[in-house]
Amino acid sequence: MTTAVKVDDEAKARLEELQAEIRLEAGKNVTQQELLSRLIDDAYESRAEVVDSFRESTVPASDEEIDAFLDGTFDSGVETDEEDIDDILYG
16 A cells, blocks of 8 residues: 655655666666655664754754853852862762
């Protein structure tokens, strides 16, 4: 059973370009359906990356996000250098 999926013209052109490259480089004719199935299988295997690709970027943080983070900080008035940090962390 097949189901129609609508794609925009740019996506269709890129799919056709991939199809042509497979034909030229691998010497094998593949249908767009076969190609899409392979792409979906590959994406399914690395689904965490696919999901992450839809997340809003958090780097770099916006000025508002930086301000919100710094809002909870305060200056203790004590000067701290690397040696102090090493002593605190490593004893």
